[in-house]
Amino acid sequence: MKINSPLEAYKYLPGTNCGKCGEQTCMAFAARLIDRSKKLTDCTPMLEEKFSKKLRELHVLLAPEVREVVVGVGEKAVKIGGDDVLYRHRLTFFNPTAFAYDVWDTMPENELTERVRKIQDFKKFYVGDFLKLDMVAVRCISNDPKKFADAVKKVIETTDMPLILCSFDPEVLRAGLDVAKDKNPLLYAANKDNWQQVADIAIEYDVPVTLFSPDDLDTLKSLAMTFASMGTEKLVLDPGTFPAGKDLKKTFTNFLKIRRAGVEGDKDIAYPIMAVPLTAWMVHDDAVSASYWETVIASIFTIKYGDVMIMHSIEPYALLPQLHIRDTIYTDPRKPVSVQPAMYKIGNPDRDSPVLVTTNFALTYYTVESDLASSKIDCYLWAIDTDGIGVEAAVAGGQLTAAKIKKGIEDSGFNLKNDTTHNTIVLPGLAARLQGDVEDETGSRVMIGPADSGRLPGWMEKNWPPKAE
Amino acid sequence: MTKKTKLTDITNLFKDFDIEALEGVTIEGDIELNITGGGGLNPALAYALGQEISHISLHMANIGRILGYPVDQLFSQALGMGTAGALSPVGEMAATKARVQELLAAKFEVASATNWNNPIQEVTLGATSSNGGSRKNTITLGGENALPYYFDAEMPHRNYVTMDVFDMPIGMAKAVKSNYDDVMNDPAEWAKKVVKKFNADMVTIHLISTDPLIKDTSARDAAKVVEDVLQAVDVPIVIGGSGNPQKDPEVLEKAAEAAAGERVLLASASLNLDYERIAKAAINNGHVVLSWTQLEINAQKELNRKLMKQCNVPRDSIIMDPTTAALGYGLDYAYSNMERIRLAGLMGDDELTFPMSSGTTNAWGAREAWMVSSPQTQDSEWGPREYRGPIWEIITGLALSLAGNDMFMMMHPASVQVLKEITQTLYGSIESKTVDITNWIGAEV
Ligand code: B12
Ligand code: SF4
Numbered sequence: 001m002k003i004n005s006p007l008e009a010y011k012y013l014p015g016t017n018c019g020k021c022g023e024q025t026c027m028a029f030a031a032r033l034i035d036r037s038k039k040l041t042d043c044t045p046m047l048e049e050k051f052s053k054k055l056r057e058l059h060v061l062l063a064p065e066v067r068e069v070v071v072g073v074g075e076k077a078v079k080i081g082g083d084d085v086l087y088r089h090r091l092t093f094f095n096p097t098a099f100a101y102d103v104w105d106t107m108p109e110n111e112l113t114e115r116v117r118k119i120q121d122f123k124k125f126y127v128g129d130f131l132k133l134d135m136v137a138v139r140c141i142s143n144d145p146k147k148f149a150d151a152v153k154k155v156i157e158t159t160d161m162p163l164i165l166c167s168f169d170p171e172v173l174r175a176g177l178d179v180a181k182d183k184n185p186l187l188y189a190a191n192k193d194n195w196q197q198v199a200d201i202a203i204e205y206d207v208p209v210t211l212f213s214p215d216d217l218d219t220l221k222s223l224a225m226t227f228a229s230m231g232t233e234k235l236v237l238d239p240g241t242f243p244a245g246k247d248l249k250k251t252f253t254n255f256l257k258i259r260r261a262g263v264e265g266d267k268d269i270a271y272p273i274m275a276v277p278l279t280a281w282m283v284h285d286d287a288v289s290a291s292y293w294e295t296v297i298a299s300i301f302t303i304k305y306g307d308v309m310i311m312h313s314i315e316p317y318a319l320l321p322q323l324h325i326r327d328t329i330y331t332d333p334r335k336p337v338s339v340q341p342a343m344y345k346i347g348n349p350d351r352d353s354p355v356l357v358t359t360n361f362a363l364t365y366y367t368v369e370s371d372l373a374s375s376k377i378d379c380y381l382w383a384i385d386t387d388g389i390g391v392e393a394a395v396a397g398g399q400l401t402a403a404k405i406k407k408g409i410e411d412s413g414f415n416l417k418n419d420t421t422h423n424t425i426v427l428p429g430l431a432a433r434l435q436g437d438v439e440d441e442t443g444s445r446v447m448i449g450p451a452d453s454g455r456l457p458g459w460m461e462k463n464w465p466p467k468a469e
Numbered sequence: 470m471t472k473k474t475k476l477t478d479i480t481n482l483f484k485d486f487d488i489e490a491l492e493g494v495t496i497e498g499d500i501e502l503n504i505t506g507g508g509g510l511n512p513a514l515a516y517a518l519g520q521e522i523s524h525i526s527l528h529m530a531n532i533g534r535i536l537g538y539p540v541d542q543l544f545s546q547a548l549g550m551g552t553a554g555a556l557s558p559v560g561e562m563a564a565t566k567a568r569v570q571e572l573l574a575a576k577f578e579v580a581s582a583t584n585w586n587n588p589i590q591e592v593t594l595g596a597t598s599s600n601g602g603s604r605k606n607t608i609t610l611g612g613e614n615a616l617p618y619y620f621d622a623e624m625p626h627r628n629y630v631t632m633d634v635f636d637m638p639i640g641m642a643k644a645v646k647s648n649y650d651d652v653m654n655d656p657a658e659w660a661k662k663v664v665k666k667f668n669a670d671m672v673t674i675h676l677i678s679t680d681p682l683i684k685d686t687s688a689r690d691a692a693k694v695v696e697d698v699l700q701a702v703d704v705p706i707v708i709g710g711s712g713n714p715q716k717d718p719e720v721l722e723k724a725a726e727a728a729a730g731e732r733v734l735l736a737s738a739s740l741n742l743d744y745e746r747i748a749k750a751a752i753n754n755g756h757v758v759l760s761w762t763q764l765e766i767n768a769q770k771e772l773n774r775k776l777m778k779q780c781n782v783p784r785d786s787i788i789m790d791p792t793t794a795a796l797g798y799g800l801d802y803a804y805s806n807m808e809r810i811r812l813a814g815l816m817g818d819d820e821l822t823f824p825m826s827s828g829t830t831n832a833w834g835a836r837e838a839w840m841v842s843s844p845q846t847q848d849s850e851w852g853p854r855e856y857r858g859p860i861w862e863i864i865t866g867l868a869l870s871l872a873g874n875d876m877f878m879m880m881h882p883a884s885v886q887v888l889k890e891i892t893q894t895l896y897g898s899i900e901s902k903t904v905d906i907t908n909w910i911g912a913e914v
Binding site: 087088089121122123124125126130139140141143166167168188191192195196214217218219220221222223224225226229240241242243244245246247248249252253256257260261264266268269276278279281282283286288289290291292293295296299300303304312315316317318320321324325327328329331333363370371374375452453454455457 | 577
């Protein structure tokens with residue numbers, strides 16, 4: 001972004017405070033443009049003819065330093081790049097790294113479809129949503145355009161995830177694109193040998209294309225400038241991912257250099273960056289070591305500026321940390337981490353259903369809620385206002401107390417004696433030390449649940465309904 | 470690709486045990502499988518357990534492989550099997566230079582950082598005989614002039630790993646525990662094992678039994694354990710209390726006296742205990758203080774300031790622990806907290822220019838690291854936990870290494886091995902054959 005204060009953006013806005021953008025004032029809207037939580041087009045008056053010049057100017061000023069590139073079509077399309085800062089706490093990182101997993105054109109058909117399905121279906125619940133994989137990369141091993149096209153076709157029939165078509169042979173890429181032309185796939189790759197033909201294809205089909213120049217940033221930059229001069233800026237840069245030793249260190253340095261140059265204003269190289277952790281499989285010959293190193297490399301480049309990457313292992317012990325490190329780095333540090341303190345109904349609770357207590361820390365609340373919901377336990381769950389602190393820290397720090405629990409339940413208008421048959425509260429195992437206090441404070445019976453809410457189903461089977469005293 | 474076995478069946482089996490609550494078979498915290506009570510196992514159960522044990526040994530063997538042990542050799546000797554085939558070589562690309570002239574000429578350039586002008590303080594742990602101690606070597610942390618591994622300035626020292634040793638047996642994830650079963654009751658042997666077998670750079674002796682709620686071991690007895698550990702190993706050590714704010718100052722004081730002259734790291738001074746007493750113990754006996762705060766940059770500044778100004782701890786005797794939250798459990802805070810601290814230090818905030826230490830072991834608290842399977846019925850299979858645990862610890866540590874962390878407190882030997890290798894790779898001291906990636910697309914993997 002070329003400007004960084006709301007005042008600078010304000011100068012371009014209509015200044016009528018009409019409120020159509022959902023903000024009270026143009027100034028407030030300007031602030032939202034600067035922190036990128038609203039789009040310029042949300043101000044509909046700006047779209048009028050008389051503002052068209054200002055609109056264009058402001059659009060340029062607000063454009064992120066690193067270009068955004070879209071791959072795929074429809075709901076599953078991914079947007080990559082678009083970053084403005086080198087450190088996430090300075091704003092936030094935009095457009096999470098897109099994770100692609102490979103298939104290859106020499107795979108038997110049934111194995112290919114099964115693998116694609118696994119990639120498509122993998123999911124892991126986390127804080128109210130599922131973490132998922134994004135793309136399929138089709139590698140040409142056969143060197144046969146026909147075989148490659150067949151494989152691409154099979155993938156398209158199996159999934160609507162975005163594709164990366166991988167070959168250095170322009171004929172192969174063309175054959176794949178003929179099949180996938182409506183899918184806006186990412187081409188991989190143009191290099192210093194094939195760039196002219198690949199550029200022709202990318203421009204003809206109007207699809208994004210990766211430029212590959214292993215450990216040679218001068219050539220990478222000249223490829224990017226050449227492609228831009230030929231008319232396409234839908235570019236992704238691959239400076240090569242060397243999987244080990246000093247070469248890996250060089251790769252790390254290359255990523256840092258490209259992104260720093262881009263964010264500091266070198267437009268010629270301000271494109272999304274691709275990493276290929278898959279190269280770990282070229283040095284490790286057992287699957288666990290290779291998966292581990294692939295995950296390690298993927299994590300380095302998720303943290304340091306990789307925008308899209310190609311991996312091979314689809315073992316859960318590789319995918320889970322990959323998905324979580326991406327979530328870690330791309331979580332918006334500005335977003336609130338708590339849920340509304342309140343009573344939440346899980347399923348269809350009745351008078352016999354248990355009453356459970358937790359905190360309003362988002363990670364805690366969503367973990368507990370989804371553990372309960374996924375096991376179909378009907379119950380009442382209180383998110384007590386602990387200022388968004390988890391159970392153990394809130395007990396230690398005094399935000400989760402008997403008085404708070406009593407207040408939380410009463411504030412929601414719930415009466416344990418009248419609204420339940422059991423007059424019982426279940427506390428988290430990590431809040432066991434509050435048991436006596438909560439009994440005294442509320443006059444209800446207090447049971448201590450397991451330390452991890454993942455064990456609630458087993459615990460319920462043994463302990464619920466509570467035995468009469 | 471190698472065919473992989475799944476834990477699905479065993480997982481299901483576990484679930485059944487839990488539900489049916491089979492007499493004599495209990496599952497404690499998804500961590501331990503205890504088989505107790507009389508009577509023989511029925512054949513089906515024996516088979517199932519045999520299967521479980523075989524699977525676990527397979528996973529362990531794979532971990533062994535990561536640790537560099539020639540597992541396949543062992544297996545083929547034992548079972549008469551051949552080893553798996555190697556990767557097929559990668560084809561060469563025919564390079565034609567003809568068209569290169571047609572590319573627009575360009576020179577890539579990027580400036581070095583201009584506002585990192587304040588070096589991080591160097592802090593040395595351990596003392597050799599020439600300095601009044603008995604360590605074979607010392608370890609120096611800090612001294613950076615840039616973010617870790619950055620090209621802007623040479624990183625003067627590599628990262629170091631100190632492995633955890635406890636003064637009594639404690640509960641831990643099965644994948645971790647299986648490495649320490651034989652030394653669990655003997656901190657000195659435990660310390661030897663992590664140094665000799667697992668290549669630890671340092672040892673942390675945690676005096677947790679001193680907690681009044683655990684065993685209330687006296688400070689004097691705890692100091693004995695410190696002496697034993699100092700005898701057993703000759704690397705620099707860290708001494709940790711139990712975390713009890715009332716007892717820790719006394720325990721660390723006695724331990725500091727017992728280790729006088731060895732330049733240990735005393736863990737920790739924090740705002741919620743008598744940090745002044747711990748600081749004094751460090752100054753009087755030539756040690757270093759670990760300044761521990763909870764994910765809060767201003768609290769870190771405050772504590773460092775108090776240690777320096779109020780307690781007169783020299784600058785070369787402070788290391789910070791700004792708190793490690795595990796991957797998926799607050800690592801986003803921990804990462805940015807450390808990155809902000811390091812950047813602030815480099816840009817001139819003298820209250821934050823200290824090397825950092827991470828309790829990376831915290832990663833084992835994440836359910837993904839230790840639980841048999843996901844409690845979420847909609848989740849995809851989580852796969853074998855023997856592999857999930859170590860990588861959870863690795864990625865937690867790796868992320869923080871990139872944020873500026875210098876020293877890692879860790880537990881699992883495979884995690885230590887991989888983390889050391891990757892951090893030293895980024896540091897630039899690991900040699901390896903160059904891999905030709907120009908035609909990676911065609912690689913058979
Ligand atoms: C992140 C963290 C913090 C963050 C908290 C951020 C936040 N928004 O919560 C910060 C930095 C603020 C923090 C501060 C402190 N912390 Co802290 N912190 C942690 C840490 C690293 C992770 C905690 C976490 O997020 N867990 C994940 C969440 C999801 O877990 P959870 O809320 O407990 O929920 C689980 C269970 O409780 C259960 N559950 C939840 N609800 C329910 C409901 C029912 C019915 C049931 C059955 C189960 C159940 O299932 C959930 C999923 O597993 C832990 C160490 C660790 N690795 O565990 C220390 C830890 C919790 N902190 C600790 C301490 C002492 C503190 C401080 C008091 C330190 C200090 N002296 O300042 C302060 C208190 C601050 C305050 N309360 O204001 C101690 C607690 C020791 C103890 N047992 O008393 C711990 C264990 C670290 C340690 N070993 O010393 N901390
Ligand atoms: S819609 Fe446009 S003109 Fe109206 S208040 Fe918002 S920014 Fe101002």
